[in-house]
Amino acid sequence: MRELQSMLERRVADGAVPGAVALVARGGQVEVAAAGDLTRESLVRIASIGKPMMAAAVLQLVDDGAFDLDDPVEHWLPELADRRVVRTPQSPVTDTVPAERPITVRDLLESRAGYGFPPDFSLPALVPLVGELLQGPPQPQKVMPPDEWLATLGRAPMLHQPGEAWLYNICSDIQGVLVSRATGQPLDQALAERLLEPLGMVDTGFSAPSGEADRLSPLYRPNADGTLTVTDPPGGQWSILPAFPSGAGGLVSSLDDVFAFQRMLVSGGRAEDGRHVLSEGAVRQMTTNYLTEQQRADSELFLEGQGWGFGGSVDVVRRDPWNVPGRYGWVGGTGTAAHLVPTTGLVTILLTQREMTGPTPPPLMREFWRYSAGV
Missing domain, CATH: 3.40.710.10 (DD-peptidase/beta-lactamase superfamily)
Incomplete structure (x- = not known):
């Protein structure tokens, strides 16, 4: 010691x-x-x-049968239904294509749901996320309430198709909203x-x-x-x-x-x-x-x-x-x-x-x- x-x-x-x-x-x-x-x-x-604590809370709900790993999250998070994805990560936010499939609980847990931060923070699709959802250094009192936060996220295009790429951070925040809505x-x-x-x-x-x-x-x-x-x-x-x-x-x-x-x-x-x-x-x-x-x-x-x-x-x-x-x-x-x-x-x-x-x-x-x- x-x-x-x-x-x-x-x-x-x-x-x-x-x-x-x-x-x-x-x-x-x-x-x-x-x-x-x-x-x-x-x-x-x-x-x-x-973040592991948040993932454990989601998995408790899987254990309890509230949802399965491969269930689409839009049942609980309708703001994330019918998503649009930028054509390429470098594309402007107006150049989008439909998501090829729904976002699943598994996608959120693996941080591969199409939302989050890549190594290149200069990508155009990150502008609405950084501008409205990321408050710079940690300042919890300055973040909007969950329903407003998720609605804002839902208006932004995804950076990648579900399951395609690992992106940092935002999926864990979405997990928190999922736990709240699934438990009421x-x-x-x-x-x-x-x-x-x-x-x-x-x-x-x-x-x-x-x-x-x-x-x-x-x-x-x-x-x-x-x-x-x-x-x-x-x-x-x-x-x-x-x-x-x-x-x-x-x-x-x-x-x-x-x-x-x-x-x-x-x-x-x-x-x-x-x-x-x-x-x-x-x-x-x-x-x-x-x-x-x-x-x-x-x-x-x-x-x-x-x-x-x-x-x-x-x-x-x-x-x-x-x-x-x-x-x-x-x-x-x-x-x-x-x-x-x-x-x-x-x-x-x-x-x-x-x-x-x-x-x-x-x-x-x-x-x-x-x-x-x-x-």
Whole structure:
């Protein structure tokens, strides 16, 4: 444990992060270390490492028979019926063709529904998405309510035909709207009742728990000169419930709550008390790669050659010392990472509140992965 503690302390001392808390669980042993302004009890904005939680909520509904993976989503999301697709990704938004088939639940889970962000952010079809739906840096209080958000999305052409290409982020937000409509509940309530409460995740939600905003760490953005600026204080954007609960990256959580979710996955869908929260089959589906070699290559900016399951990446090739084929998880733009290896039960979690400046994982993240992989 001392090596992990020293790693975090060194990175805080050299200014890489204002604080960090990390966990490595292997073979029944759990290591936890914290340094700087983060502790094991801190609340943090977990950003995109909440995407697997959103996918799990969708799969619970599949387990319950609410819908099947290959069902068209337009039954619950009529705004996404009769879609138009730009003729080529480079085409203007007015040059479209009909979608060749409906968008399915599977398309959303695989992030291949035709909506999302490609490596090239200059494509014309992205203009309405970036202009109306993407609010720049995370600002949950500035996003429109779900029905208005989906109607706005439905007016934009798709960038690719369903199933054709992996695109980042937006599918997880659509999943959130799907869960809300299929359950007849606001997403925050549905997620709490169906997933968070059964797992004992008392710190997790789309805002800090009532009366506990003081536990929320500040969010920092790096400046060009190496200094850090607070972009969201404890009483800021995540202190109250937003109009749009983002399934793609809007959750607040804590180290132990993230661990509870990861532990459920490596336990075949079981909570700590032995109850099934997800079926074993659903967990296998989550942690299986669905992307072709070409789709992985086209998404190199985000995935660095790795595959994608439901809500998270899946390591499929050995190209770095920490890479373990079958490792599942993801990283978040607030400087967070959570991964697991289903075959061995290894769980690794790193939480900071320093915003990433791009999709490439920062040095601390890579150092942490090397340590957790034992190299």
